[in-house]
Amino acid sequence: MAEEAMRRLLVPFLMSEFCYDEFFLHFNLLHVPCLKILISKLLGIVIIIGSLMVKLPQIFKILRAQSAEGLSFSSVLLELLAITGTMTYSIANSFPFSSWGEALFLMLQTITIAFLIQHYLGQTLRGTLFLVVYLALLSLLLSPLTPMAVVTVLQASNMPAVIFSRLIQAASNYQNGHTGQLSAITVFLLFAGSLARIFTSVQETGDVLMALTYVVSSVCNGVIACQLLYYWNVIPSKAKKKKYN
Template identity: 50%
Template sequence: MASESGTESGSLLIDGIQLLVPQPCFDKFFVEFNFFYVPCLKLVLSKGLGYAIILGSMLVKIPQIVKLVQAKSGEGISMSGIVLELVAISANTAYGFGHSFPFSTYGEGLFLAFQTSLVGLLVLVFGGNAIGGIGFMVIYSAIMAFLMSPLTPMALLATLQSLTIVMILLSKSIQGLANYRNGSTGQLSAITVFLLFFGAIARIFTSMQETGDSLVIATYVASTIANGCLATQMLYYWNADKPHIKKE
């Protein structure tokens, strides 16, 4: 029994290591002891970054959610921008899932989709439209379930992924324009904006290493540019008091 337990534990440990060091790199490192094989070093770095992004994505929009709840207001946050961002996240996640890409390349989309939809719900609820918020969550959940199901044609996923670049740029542009008009970033969370920016940069590298898919790579390039613009606004409006500055 003890030997069986030890064998099982060893097998679990090997499986865990292979999440970060898949074959044939596992053999390169731990059988041939070739720890400086560059292609495998790049792959392991990509895997590590990918899983770190996924772990970070579980919390990336929590500061935004907390800020909304504390203020009991969605002031300064564009609902149309949220919807476009949510469509982009969902399309990108469904595309990666449908193409059986490694989970480390798209897994954060599941957590970002949930948190972004929750932000949308709070904006609607605090805007006095609780019924609309519930309807929004129900409709979105149904759409996401369809996109992740075998019923969705791959051609549709490819089309949505192509449109994702436009949706990302448009959604962030809408939010950026709202910031400019308000002379403030309102209830936007600086932590969330900067985490999304740096996460998008890292995703360019992981997508190049693990998928080689030009659509996915272009999506994260667009996301980096768009989130970088919002991050720049965050710095520019850092000390701006919200709407009353304009009134004065």
């Protein structure tokens, strides 16, 4: 009875029937292909759980400061494009939720940040309109009305979107001489998550386009992480005074 309950708990969420038999019936705990699958599934679950709060530090930092200084709305929009592409492409290809689930939660948090940027620029109406338009477009992309070719092109656009998104943010950081309200916790979690996703996307989807997207994302997130470390002790007000002196 206990064995059957465990089987139902683990199969197919963490492993296949074959891998369950290898681990728990034949006690072959070093079966490499099954170990890869198990590690990939566990990493995917950890990434998804982490994604529930990965951008919350950024949101709270903006709310606490009542300012979105140092954050680029264009960069956030491009990042949202990349997240949306990954989510719609994964759903259209019926990839397992463990291989892309964080995109859903990152999307919700990213549109919140985009709205807050507009709100603290005094453009609350524009921010509200942005939310309505985005959700309408997302509904269209997820509907049967959108051809698979369009979804694939959207996913292919992820790489330039991620690159330009991070370049815009990096340029803004360099120009300001500080990272403003950019959250270190959020940046480092995104960097770690994108690195882990390289492995899980190869293991669970076998999709080269998905894997390559995460490679590019890891490099770009690494650049922002390096800037955060470089400007760690820089206070925005002092950076401004230094710039204009």
